Amino acid sequence: METAQVGNGAGQPTKPKICIVGASGKLGRYMVRHALDRDYEVVGVCREGSVGKLDAFKGRITVIPGATNDRDVIGRAVAGCDGVLTVLVPRGVNHYSAGTAQAVLDHARPGARLVFSCGWHITQDGRDVYSWKLRALVKVAGPLAKLARFADLDDQVDACRRVFDSDTRWTVVRGSDLEEGDSQGLPVWSRHVGDPILESNRTRRVDFALFMVDALSDDELVHEAPAIVGRQTPSALAHPGAGRGGS
Numbered sequence: 001m002e003t004a005q006v007g008n009g010a011g012q013p014t015k016p017k018i019c020i021v022g023a024s025g026k027l028g029r030y031m032v033r034h035a036l037d038r039d040y041e042v043v044g045v046c047r048e049g050s051v052g053k054l055d056a057f058k059g060r061i062t063v064i065p066g067a068t069n070d071r072d073v074i075g076r077a078v079a080g081c082d083g084v085l086t087v088l089v090p091r092g093v094n095h096y097s098a099g100t101a102q103a104v105l106d107h108a109r110p111g112a113r114l115v116f117s118c119g120w121h122i123t124q125d126g127r128d129v130y131s132w133k134l135r136a137l138v139k140v141a142g143p144l145a146k147l148a149r150f151a152d153l154d155d156q157v158d159a160c161r162r163v164f165d166s167d168t169r170w171t172v173v174r175g176s177d178l179e180e181g182d183s184q185g186l187p188v189w190s191r192h193v194g195d196p197i198l199e200s201n202r203t204r205r206v207d208f209a210l211f212m213v214d215a216l217s218d219d220e221l222v223h224e225a226p227a228i229v230g231r232q233t234p235s236a237l238a239h240p241g242a243g244r245g246g247s
């Protein structure tokens, strides 16, 4: 993303403007915090009933209430934005994730930096190597969650496929298992799940958010699907220098 300040014609520099789609969730609120720390102008989108979860940011961000797969809502929210951070969640069985991704892809301005969140189960090139635990989780819990109309993992897969196939400036950040706690700094990443550096499979949620926000200004991550892990985890410490795409 172009992070240079842009003049507003009145001699005053304007801040780069970003949109956070899914701002009211746990990841979303951490991203709002990091974005404000970096002095971005922030527009947040969240479901109407969740607007109150953003009260802590009242007066500092613009909130557009609505379903994130509502094309009209997204069209208004991303207008004029230099970057868009999108939380892709496989919740419900109404293609919510795919609809959200498509709306962002269609409405973001050409050249905008688009960063999407998902989990390790998403693969871009099929070369990820999964543990039996993750395979079992996707194979067993996935269909059960769909049956209960709680979540649809295939929807997130579809959403990411649309992103990978687009000609936008995308990054898909693949989160490991998450935990709460103080920041350990920017997570390290690798291109493929199964790489030894990722073995610890643990990232602080606050740092997942940091990676998402940092990706806005990291052009090395354009058209990458980094799988991330906490930088203080045993596997990250055991493989210094092996991160950032090294397989």
Ligand SMILES: NC(=O)c1ccc[n+]([C@@H]2O[C@H](COP(=O)([O-])OP(=O)(O)OC[C@H]3O[C@@H](n4cnc5c(N)ncnc54)[C@H](OP(=O)(O)O)[C@@H]3O)[C@@H](O)[C@H]2O)c1
Pocket (backbone or CB within 6 Å): 022, 023, 024, 025, 026, 027, 028, 046, 047, 049, 050, 053, 087, 088, 089, 090, 091, 092, 096, 117, 118, 119, 120, 174, 175, 176, 177, 178, 205
């Ligand atoms: N949880 C993990 O261990 C884990 C692991 C790896 C990757 N990830 C990835 O991290 C990202 C954030 O996940 P998270 O688990 O930390 O959750 P989160 O940040 O709390 O986000 C959940 C989001 O889902 C929305 N949501 C909840 N129920 C919904 C429904 N029925 N219909 C539509 N939207 C609904 C929430 O909106 P409201 O605020 O309106 O409720 C919120 O925006 C996701 O992309 C996920 O794939 C998570």
